[in-house]
C-alpha cells in the first residue's frame with residue numbers, strides 16, 4: 001500500500017464545504033429561536049449614564065433588550081473570565097457594568113424574531129454616555145510604556161548576552177532603524193457568530209466560531225456558573241480565524257447570556273464592522289540595531305519593541321528575541337515595552353511576534369548588506385548559525401541552508417544586479433529582495449480516541465478544530481496509514497467539547513501533536529487486535545508480539561513473514577467483537593538540549609511604475625524547512641495563504657485610528673485593503689527535505705504560521721532594490737515612495 005502520510009491528498013471535507021453541506025456557527029437551525037443584534041459604544045472611554053430601550057421595545061416582533069442593567073447573574077472574579085490563553089490582567093466582561101473600555105464595546109443586545117427587525121431595533125436604543133479622555137495613539141503614549149516583569153511572558157524572554165551596547169558602538173558598520181507595523185485585522189471570511197440551542201431540559205448546545213471548543217466551554221461555564229454537562233460547545237467547521245478565534249469572543253457570551261435570560265434559543269452574528277472591535281494584531285515599533293565587522297560578521301544585535309495593549313490586559317508576544325536567535329553574534333539585547341491604550345486587548349494573529357519582529361530584523365539585515373556592499377544572501381550565509389544563538393544549543397534539525405540554496409536557484413537570484421534601480425523592463429523598475437523566516441515547532445498534549453468497528457471502519461475523535469488548515473485531512477491520512485485502512489474507511493470527529501481533550505488550535509502545533517496521539521491510539525488498537533488474533537480459532541499468531549506485526553491493507557501482517565496475516569474484519573468477526581476503542585494522548589519528549597524551529601527563505605520580485613510608484617509583487621519563491629510534510633497539497637495551501645498575507649502586510653493592510661474619536665476608521669473590507677487575485681503574482685512553494693529524528697517519532701514540525709514570516713521583509717527589500725528608497729513603515733503605499 002502506498003504511503004498515505006506524505007501524499008498530496010485533497011481535503012476530505014472539501015466536498016462538504018463547496019456544496020454547502022458543511023454547517024457553520026450561524027447556520028445551525030434554532031427552531032423558535034431569537035436573533036440578537038448588538039448595540040456598541042461610540043465612545044472609547046467613560047460610563048453609560050442612561051439607557052432608554054423603549055423605542056426599540058416598541059418595534060413589532062422585538063422580544064427583549066438586554067444590557068448590564070437587566071442581565072442574568074455573571075461571575076464576579078477575574079479568574080472566571082480568564083480563558084486558557086488570557087494574558088495577565090482583568091479580562092473584558094461583556095455587559096458587566098456601566099464602564100466603557102473601548103469604542104465598539106457591546107452595550108446592549110436586541111432580541112427579535114428575525115435578524116432584520118433586531119438590527120433595526122438596535123438602531124433605536126438610546127444611550128447616554130459620560131465621556132472621559134481617551135488615548136489611542138501608540139506613538140504619543142510611548143513615553144508611558146512599561147516593561148512586563150514576573151509574568152510568563154517576561155520569564156520566557158531570552159536573556160541578553162555579551163555587551164550589545166558597547167559592541168554596537170565599536171562596530172565599524174552599523175545600521176539602526178525604527179520599523180513600524182500598523183494595527184492589522186484578521187478578517188476571516190466567516191463572521192463571528194454563535195447559535196445557542198436551548199434544549200427542553202434547559203441544557204445549552206452552543207454552536208460557536210472558535211479555535212477551541214473546550215476553551216470556550218470552560219469560559220462559559222465559569223462565567224455563567226454552569227456545569228460542563230449543562231453546556232456543550234460545537235464547532236465542526238470554521239471559516240478562517242487566524243488567531244482571532246483563540247479566545248472566546250463576546251458574541252458567544254452574549255448569545256448564552258440571552259438564552260439563559262429568555263430560556264429560548266438565540267443566534268448572535270456580528271457585523272464585519274463590529275468584528276473590528278474584537279481584537280487585532282497590535283501596532284508595533286521595532287527598533288533594531290545591527291553592528292558588523294567589515295567582512296560582514298555580526299558583532300551586535302539590539303531589538304527593542306514597543307507594542308500596544310489595552311487598559312485592562314497586558315498582551316505581549318515575542319517580537320525581539322528572534323533577532324538574536326537567528327544569526328551568529330556574541331552580543332545581543334532585547335526589550336519589549338507596552339503602552340496602554342483605550343482599545344480592545346490585541347491578540348494573536350498568524351505568527352504573532354515573528355511576523356512583525358522578523359520583518360524588522362530582515363529589513364535591517366538588508367540595510368546592513370547594502371552598507372557592507374555584500375549580497376544580502378551572502379550576508380545570511382556569513383552569519384549562519386547551527387545553534388540557537390540565544391540558548392547556545394543545536395536544533396533538532398535546521399535545513400535553512402537548503403532553503404537558501406533551493407529558493408535562490410528557483411528564483412534565479414544569481415542573476416540579480418545589486419545596484420538599486422538597475423533592473424528595468426518596459427518602463428518598470430524591477431526589484432529583487434529576500435528574507436529569512438523562523439517560527440516555533442511546538443507540540444501540545446492532545447487526546448485522541450479511535451473506535452474500530454467490525455466492518456473495518458474507524459472513527460477518530462478529538463476536540464481539536466479545523467480552522468481551514470486541513471486538520472480533518474491530515475488526521476484521516478495518519479489514522480488510515482497507521483491502522484492500515486483505506487482513507488475512505490476513516491471518519492474524523494472534531495470541534496465538539498464532549499470529545500477527547502484538545503487545546504486551542506494555534507501556534508502551528510496541531511499537526512505534530514494530533515498525529516502523535518493518533519499513533520499511540522493506533523498502537524494500542526494493534527495490541528488489542530493481536531490479542532483477538534491469538535484468540536481467534538485456528539490462529540497462527542500465538543508466537544508474535546505486537547511490535548512484530550504491522551497493520552496494512554486491512555490486515556494484521558507479520559513483519560518477518562508477510563504470508564502470515566489475517567484480515568482485521570475477519571479477526572473481529574471470528575471473535576465476535578463489534579467494536580474496540582482506545583484513547584491515547586500526545587507523548588511529548590522533554591528535551592532542553594535542542595531548539596525546535598521551522599525556517600524559511602523568501603525571495604520576492606516587485607515591479608514598480610517609476611512615474612506613479614505603483615508596486616506589484618510579480619513573483620515570490622518561498623522555500624520552507626518544516627520537517628516531514630504530512631500532506632504537500634494542504635501544506636502548500638498554508639504557505640500560499642501566508643505569502644498572500646505577507647503581500648497584504650507589505651503593501652495593503654492597515655487599520656487606521658481616528659484618535660479624536662478613539663475609533664477604527666476603516667472598519668470594513670472595502671477600506672481595509674487586502675490583496676485580491678489581481679495583486680498576487682506567481683507563488684512557488686518549495687518544501688526542502690528536512691529529516692528530523694529528534695523532534696518526535698514522525699519528524700513533523702507543523703506549518704502554517706511560518707508561511708507569513710519574512711514575506712513582508714522580502715517585498716520591502718525588493719522595493720528598495722527597485723527604487724533605491726527605503727520605506728520602513730508598513731504598508732508601503734505609493735505615496736511613501738515619493
Ligand code: MOS
Pocket residue numbers: 211241242243244246348349350351352505506507508
Ligand atoms: Mo494562530 S495566530 O496561533 O491561531
